[in-house]
Amino acid sequence: MAKPSIKLGVMKWPTGTMIDTTFTVSIDGERAFVWTGGPTEISRVLEDVPRAAEHAGFTPRKFAAAAISHMRHHGIMRDPVGGEMQMMAVLWRILDAKSPDPEHPGKIGDYAGHDNIEADLRFDGRTMRVAIRAWRKFDS
Secondary structure, three states: OOOOOOOOOOOOOOOOOOOOEEEEEEEOOEEEEEEEEOHHHHHHHHHHHHHHHHHHOOOHHHHHHHHHHHHHHHOOOOOHHHHHHHHHHHHHHHHHOEOOOOOOOOEHHHOOOOEEEEEEEEEEOOEEEEEEEEEEOOOO
């Protein structure tokens, strides 16, 4: 596996062809799940979660917050459909987060497809921070 080439919270984004991105998602330092997808799957997450949230009567952020809270306290839902939507909502929240790299403004989702991403959702009371580490898939 490629070693992370940058410090936590700082992203360096390569130029070039998009590849599958592997997201390793942790909550307060504990691995919750690993998900791999390419541009098509990432687009699906970005499109489907807001629709599911609207259908449930939530904003996308509140829908994702509920999914994250459930995952934080109870883990991934056992129901396969519910568990998949829960993971998609968590991914949506990460993709929707602001990039911490001033050289790459916008959202993390604007750059997904170039790097592998580790995201740790860290909580301090009711405040959540998304700690990000990204690296090129083929770096050694």
